[in-house]
Amino acid sequence: MPATHHTRSLQRASTVRRCLCALAAWCFGIALAANASAAQVELSIACRCVEGGVNGAEARWLKQYVIPEYVAAARAQGRDVAVRLREFAGSAEQMSQQLALDFATAQGADLAEFDGFQIPGFVDAGLLKPLAETAGPEADAWEGWSHIPDSAQALVRFRGKRYGVPEQTDVRMIFYRRDLFRRAGLDADHWQPRSWGDLLDAARKLKALDPKSFPLQINAGVAMGEATTMQGYLMLLAGTGEELRDDTGRWIVSSANILGVLDFYKTVYRDEQLGEARTQRLVSGRNRSFTDFQRGKSAILIESNWFYYTAIDPQGDFPIADRDAVVGWAKMPARAPGGGVRAQDFVSVSGGNSFVLNPHSKHPREAWSLLAFMNSAPALRNYQEYNEHLCVRDDVLPPRSQFLRDSGRELLPLTTIRPIDADYEKVSAEIQRMTESVIAGKLTPRAAMGEYAAAVKQIVGTDRTIAFDLRGAAP
Amino acid sequence: MISQRGANVSSRTGIAFMTPAGLLIGLFVVFPFFWIIAVSFTNRSLLGVNALHPQFVGLKNYLDLFDPATFWSQGGFGPSLWLTIQFVVFSALLGQVLLGLVLAWISRELSPRAKSLLQGIVMLAWILPDVVVGFAWFAYLDRDAGTLNQLLHGLNFPAADFLIEHPFLTICLFNAWRGAAFSMMLFDAALQSIPPSYLETADVAGASSWQKFRDIVLPLIRGHIVTDLILITMWTFNVFTPFLLTAGGPSFETDILPIYTYRIAFKSFEFGNGAAIGVIVMLINLAFSLFYLRLAQRGLRAKGKGT
The missing domain is CATH 1.20.5 (Single alpha-helices involved in coiled-coils or other helix-helix interfaces)
Incomplete structure (x- = not known):
């Protein structure tokens, strides 16, 4: 018995030893592998795009063109580079949340898709560094800058420094369904409202045709996030001739024009039920507003041109097969002709998509070289083949789309951009809150504006706000 | 030695x-714990200039929360606090604790097989992961494609829009359903600790079920009830799962404190403000716990005098 016991423990010891040997060999192997790949530079790109999902064409372009072409070009120059695409499927808000947390903890992709309006907040927090600081002087010497108009460069500039490369810009407008307009006896081919009254009248006619329908959607509320501010509130506010801040940079917290915008919302969502407030308040409301338009449940939608060339593209997430025939567009009118900003008859709002360089990138020069490649004219012309869009480069035009050429030509001269201000994002959240109170019927426009005023004063400080006289405003 | x-x-x-x-x-x-208290006195944030140079701001975060100009505004701290108190009263105290007690009391009189069946079903609601349960309820209650509305439609009822029209009621029911199992198990154990002879004697004396409950059971399980109240109140004060159903909306109608805190601390990244709210929630929970403990002590003292 003791003999067998002894053998068994010997056996056990040898098993342990064998395991240890294997473990050591494994570790050694890993070390070798790591050593071998040390020569390879690994980069990653984060985008709010998913193959077969949101911004699917962008994901395909990055995966099928940008990455393989760049890797091949680098190899031709003797550099071994691997590029990985990190696809993000969530909302734009969630993406920026993710980026803020990534950059704050020195994590995240080397290149990240970025909405320019967040640059001030990120820069002040030290989460973004000027391109020239991260990538070196060649970033400012890039050939592409001479092809990007100054208005587009402003989207990524803060205190005189560049923080990213803008790729595309957008304009906002009214989309309408010709089939429903025809049925309501409206001008289905060349509809162009000249005032808010015209816009409401068209919606009323559509509503009269089917009293249960909600023909008009203009974004409002908290659930819509930034889409409320961009596609809804700012489009209306620009139509009153007012902006968020006055000429000296003070935030306007109370004015007859703000009341006018809120009254418009109240007319649409409460008094006449021309739009469905429920859609605006749903968690997934923006997608619902797309589906409603796609299925002809709504007839007028105020959206970014992105909606046309990506969402309802026949290959998009919310495809309309005969889009070009069914969907028309019109410029957003001022409240009354000549009443918009800069005394314009029509208004628009623009934002833009850019890519920034992660300041914690391990290979900032290689990352910049990839970014410059992505934004070179040949690469962006190739992108147009995947998805036609308004590229900011003046040497990359939409090759075929009449819609993009027309809307860009007509609206870019009229457009306005959001304040480039570190407090903008918080004020924008208050705008969403203010419109929510009105469309939900919780507060009158005046009371909602009162809450907005108090909240903005708390955010930016009372001395940086201004309240205009309300005499003459509707009660 | x-x-x-x-x-x-x-x-x-x-x-x-x-x-x-x-x-x-x-x-x-x-x-x-101490870090949160320290942060609550600063204007620390993730974005903007305060991220790099957080400053000591004293009680500003607390004063801002209770600033009369914004306290009662839509989506402000006041409505959220008031909503949370209602949420605790309805879904935790009336919902979970009372429901748990009733279930435990009922299951006492059931056959062993029926009892384990009942408890198994109730437990199921408790042990499923949050995200699964949240999604299941969301899918169940949706107006256009939800299971419940399909059933109602089959019975010729009009479609009901639970999450938009009755969001607060929905999350109250949800939370009561979700958490009743814990109270049930705790009370079940407590009831089993009561010597059967007490109740049998009462039966002989002709006491009704309610009298037995009031005069024998309640005094004997008072300690358990207090423990349960403390735990359930704290849990409900801190529960985040309703976010999966309503995201705090529509129009802040389900904006309970955990969701409010999330909005401030992790959507606006205002860590200083968020920490201040956290401290206040902690103080409220502390106050509740002390109140319950006092209640229990008074009960014990009264019982001591009685005998």
């Missing part, structure tokens, strides 16, 4: 055994 040495060794060993746990608790509970 020997016993003293033994005691020394054991205390040293005891410390050695406790050190890892102590370090963990210190690192992940005690330190964050």
Whole structure:
């Protein structure tokens, strides 16, 4: 018995030893592998795009063109580079949340898709560094800058420094369904409202045709996030001739024009039920507003041109097969002709998509070289083949789309951009809150504006706000 | 001599055994606790200039929360606090505790098989992961494609828009459904600890079910009830799962404090403000716990006088 016991423990010891040997060999192997790949530079790109999902064409372009072409070009120059695409499927808000947390903890992709309006907040927090600081002087010497108009460069500039490369810009407008307009006896081919009254009248006619329908959607509320501010509130506010801040940079917290915008919302969502407030308040409301338009449940939608060339593209997430025939567009009118900003008859709002360089990138020069490649004219012309869009480069035009050429030509001269201000994002959240109170019927426009005023004063400080006289405003 | 040495060794060993746990608790509970209190006096944030240079702002975060100009505004701190108190009263105290007690009382009189069936079903609601349950309820209640509305439609009822028109009621029912199992199990154990002879004697004396409950059961399980109330109140004060159903909306109608805190701290990244709210929630929970404990002590004292 003791003999067998002894053998068994010997056996056990040898098993342990064998395991240890294997473990050591494994570790050694890993070390070798790591050593071998040390020569390879690994980069990653984060985008709010998913193959077969949101911004699917962008994901395909990055995966099928940008990455393989760049890797091949680098190899031709003797550099071994691997590029990985990190696809993000969530909302734009969630993406920026993710980026803020990534950059704050020195994590995240080397290149990240970025909405320019967040640059001030990120820069002040030290989460973004000027391109020239991260990538070196060649970033400012890039050939592409001479092809990007100054208005587009402003989207990524803060205190005189560049923080990213803008790729595309957008304009906002009214989309309408010709089939429903025809049925309501409206001008289905060349509809162009000249005032808010015209816009409401068209919606009323559509509503009269089917009293249960909600023909008009203009974004409002908290659930819509930034889409409320961009596609809804700012489009209306620009139509009153007012902006968020006055000429000296003070935030306007109370004015007859703000009341006018809120009254418009109240007319649409409460008094006449021309739009469905429920859609605006749903968690997934923006997608619902797309589906409603796609299925002809709504007839007028105020959206970014992105909606046309990506969402309802026949290959998009919310495809309309005969889009070009069914969907028309019109410029957003001022409240009354000549009443918009800069005394314009029509208004628009623009934002833009850019890519920034992660300041914690391990290979900032290689990352910049990839970014410059992505934004070179040949690469962006190739992108147009995947998805036609308004590229900011003046040497990359939409090759075929009449819609993009027309809307860009007509609206870019009229457009306005959001304040480039570190407090903008918080004020924008208050705008969403203010419109929510009105469309939900919780507060009158005046009371909602009162809450907005108090909240903005708390955010930016009372001395940086201004309240205009309300005499003459509707009660 | 020997016993003293033994005691020394054991205390040293005891410390050695406790050190890892102590370090963990210190690192992940005690330190964050004081850190949160410290942060609540600063304007620390993730974005903007305060991220790099957070400043000591004294009580500003607290004063801002209670600023009369914004306290009662839509989506403000006041409505959220008031909503949370209602949420605790309806879904936790009336919902979970009372429902748990009733279920435990009912299951006492059931056959063993029926009892384990009932408890199994109730437990199921408790052990499923949050995200699964949240999605299941969301899918169940949706107006256009939800299961419940399909059933109602089959019975010729109009479609109901639970999450938009009755969001607060929905999350109250949800939370009561979700958490009743814990109270049920706790009360079930408590009821089993009551000597059957007490109740049998009462039966002989002709006491009704309610009288037995009021005069025998309630005094005997008072301690359990207090424990349950403390735990359930704290849990409900801190529960985040309703976010999966309503995201705090529509129009802040389900904006309970955990969701409010999330909005401030992790959507706006205002860590200073968020920490201040956290501290206030902690104080409220502390007040509730002290109140319950006082209640229990008074009960014990009264019982001591009675006998």
